[in-house]
Amino acid sequence: MSIQYLVKKAHENAVNKGWYEEPRSFGDVIALTHAELSEALEDYRNGYGLKEIYYEGQKPCGIPIELADYGYSTSAAMSELTWKQLLLKRWLTTSPGHTSTAAR
Incomplete structure (x- = not known):
């Protein structure tokens, strides 16, 4: 496998569960990804092992x-941006002779 x-199946599942029915703000996306990490921390504090899966x-x-949910939600958020935009901005902000104002 x-x-x-796995990414394709996760995306299909998210679509079926309504993840893409309405646009989400950047703040919503950040809050949702943070929530997944908080849930992982809560499980850890409740004594669950790092590889332990249980069912409700x-x-x-x-x-x-x-953590898988976090990975998916992060990749979904990243899909809103194109790699070209990210790479261009990175190049503009780190290349000699370019100021940070050029990347804005």
């Missing part, structure tokens, strides 16, 4: 699940 397959009904839970 490849990572590409049919919903899988645990640190690995929350």
